[in-house]
Amino acid sequence: xxxxTDMEIRNWIKAGERFEGRGxxxxxxxxxxxxxxxxxxxxxxxxxxxxxVMSLGSYGxxxxxxxxxxxxxxxxxxxxxxxxxxxxxxxxxxxxxxxEAAQNAYTVAQLADEYFERMIAGRWKHPNxxxxxxxxxxxxxxxxxxxxxxxxxxxxxxxxxxxxxxxxSISNDVLRWLKRIFNYAVKRHAIEYNPAAAFDPGxxxxxxxxxxxxxxxxxxxxxxxxxxxxNGFSVENGLTIKLLLLLAVRKSELIAARxxxxxxxxxxxxxxxxRTKTSSAxxxxxxxxxxxxxxxxxxxxxxxxxxxxxxxxxDRMLPHIAESTLSVALAKIKHGLDRFTIHDxxxxxxxxxxxxxxxPHIAERCLNHKIKGVEGIYNRHDYFEERKAxxxxxxxxLMQFEQGRTDKVIPLRKNKTVT
Numbered sequence: 019x020x021x022x023t024d025m026e027i028r029n030w031i032k033a034g035e036r037f038e039g040r041g042x043x044x045x046x047x048x049x050x051x052x053x054x055x056x057x058x059x060x061x062x063x064x065x066x067x068x069x070x071v072m073s074l075g076s077y078g079x080x081x082x083x084x085x086x087x088x089x090x091x092x093x094x095x096x097x098x099x100x101x102x103x104x105x106x107x108x109x110x111x112x113x114x115x116x117x118e119a120a121q122n123a124y125t126v127a128q129l130a131d132e133y134f135e136r137m138i139a140g141r142w143k144h145p146n147x148x149x150x151x152x153x154x155x156x157x158x159x160x161x162x163x164x165x166x167x168x169x170x171x172x173x174x175x176x177x178x179x180x181x182x183x184x185x186x187s188i189s190n191d192v193l194r195w196l197k198r199i200f201n202y203a204v205k206r207h208a209i210e211y212n213p214a215a216a217f218d219p220g221x222x223x224x225x226x227x228x229x230x231x232x233x234x235x236x237x238x239x240x241x242x243x244x245x246x247x248x249n250g251f252s253v254e255n256g257l258t259i260k261l262l263l264l265l266a267v268r269k270s271e272l273i274a275a276r277x278x279x280x281x282x283x284x285x286x287x288x289x290x291x292x293r294t295k296t297s298s299a300x301x302x303x304x305x306x307x308x309x310x311x312x313x314x315x316x317x318x319x320x321x322x323x324x325x326x327x328x329x330x331x332x333d334r335m336l337p338h339i340a341e342s343t344l345s346v347a348l349a350k351i352k353h354g355l356d357r358f359t360i361h362d363x364x365x366x367x368x369x370x371x372x373x374x375x376x377x378p379h380i381a382e383r384c385l386n387h388k389i390k391g392v393e394g395i396y397n398r399h400d401y402f403e404e405r406k407a408x409x410x411x412x413x414x415x416l417m418q419f420e421q422g423r424t425d426k427v428i429p430l431r432k433n434k435t436v437t
Contacts, residue, residue: 022048024082027057031077046089048077059085061092065101072103124208126168127161133199144270144295148195150341155180155192156199165208168200173214177222186223193222231358232366238263238419244353254318255347257311258326260420262344262360264308264413266367266385268295269360273339275325277316285309289386300386303406305413370415376408384408 022042030037030050039060041047050057059074074080074088092102130152138148159176160168173196180189193214200212233241245256262272271293280287285306291299304312312325319327324338344360364385371381379389383401418424 022082027077027082031057042082042086044086044089044093046074046085061089061102063093063096063102065096065103070101070103072106123164125161126163126165127157129165129203129208130156130161130199133202137198137202144293146274147191147270147341151188151192151195154340154342155188156196165200165203168209168213170213170216173217174221177217181223189223190219193217193219230365231356231362232369233355233358233362235370235419235424237355238366238416239422239424240355241351241353242420243422244351248351251347251351254315254326254329255344257315258344259348259360259363260416261308261311262363263367264305264409264416265302266364266371267302268364269344270341273326273341273343276323277319277325278323280304280312280325282309282312282316294386296386296388298386298388300383301400301402303402303409305406305410307413307417308409367412371408371412374408374411374415376411380404380408 022040027048036050036052036054037048038051039047039049045062047060047062048057049060054076056076056078058076059080060071061074062069062071064070072092074085080088095102134145134149134152138145142148155176159179160172163172173193176196177189177193180186180192196214197212197217200209200214203209204212245251245259258272261267262269265272265287267289271289274293275287275289279289282304285304285308287302287304289300289302291297294300315325319325326339328338328340348360368381368385371384372378376384380401382389384405
């Protein structure tokens with residue numbers, strides 16, 4: 019074996035001396051072409067009667083001693099009948115194929131986005147609810163997985179995570195959409211079976227029961243006081259919660275509202291049919307205090323077309339606040355009350371309207387509920403003036419609560435469950 023030294027190699031490099039090959043022994047040689055930045059090690063051998071050559075790397079990466087050790091190992095494999103250059107090429111091909119497969123993988127995130135665009139957007143009444151479940155619960159958990167790699171254990175982990183944060187009804191929603199999304203994948207032949215198929219509500223949030231939680235006058239007084247004293251509870255969140263209480267609208271209807279729906283001069287909110295649960299448009303009379311709150315939100319929205327624009331646009335896929343924004347904000351208030359949800363504010367309004375003497379069918383129309391029975395079929399009167407009077411009375415009562423007063427409140431009759 020030629021006693022080549024590192025000193026000789028460094029001198030060649032320093033002098034810029036170029037050569038096609040200088041042998042070291044046992045098939046190892048060094049090549050330094052004009053286009054090379056550093057000399058490269060090569061291993062020459064014969065396999066099946068044919069000359070074969072493979073690169074071992076540059077001198078800057080593989081030292082002389084390491085190159086000699088590697089050639090000993092390669093020569094031993096060749097003597098046993100292995101084509102080491104062919105093996106290296108095969109490994110390279112497998113690595114490239116693996117990278118390409120990863121780049122071309124159909125992920126759960128891509129599946130969910132495709133499902134949303136094809137099956138929900140433009141077809142579903144409240145697409146933002148579906149989008150929220152995808153972005154908040156599904157993508158963070160399994161979005162990066164290939165669709166075919168999702169197993170039932172992944173579904174189970176998602177449901178347990180949602181339940182752990184105290185949201186059983188949302189867990190049921192997540193399961194519902196997981197089933198639909200993966201059924202869509204089965205239909206387009208992306209997978210053979212639905213990994214969520216074996217789960218039912220018992221594995222998620224359980225059978226949902228109608229709620230009867232509402233806030234009494236004393237609880238509202240405490241809530242308003244706690245909202246004023248809470249650290250980090252924004253003006254926008256406070257105004258939004260008070261508007262939900264006063265107008266008795268659904269959370270999704272207010273958070274996705276545009277200023278074009280409002281005529282603050284005439285004190286009317288023209289809520290379009292496509293944004294209501296009942297698919298029925300309704301003109302909502304706005305008490306003076308509601309107009310005042312809305313004007314403040316308009317100022318805070320900084321010329322946005324949305325009443326409640328997203329506060330971190332770079333992090334949001336929605337142009338307005340997310341479905342969870344108010345719930346998260348409300349959880350930070352130390353009000354000391356029994357647990358209640360944003361939707362319970364709607365039930366609270368309905369209960370207090372009845373306590374104020376508002377007749378049931380007017381109170382139901384304030385919530386944009388359809389009137390049941392024969393009257394609902396034949397009576398097309400919208401009761402705008404009656405609803406206006408009812409909401410004005412409710413606004414005056416709320417102002418008493420905000421001031422910490424309950425002295426002039428009509429005693430509440432026994433509450434009935436309102437959904």
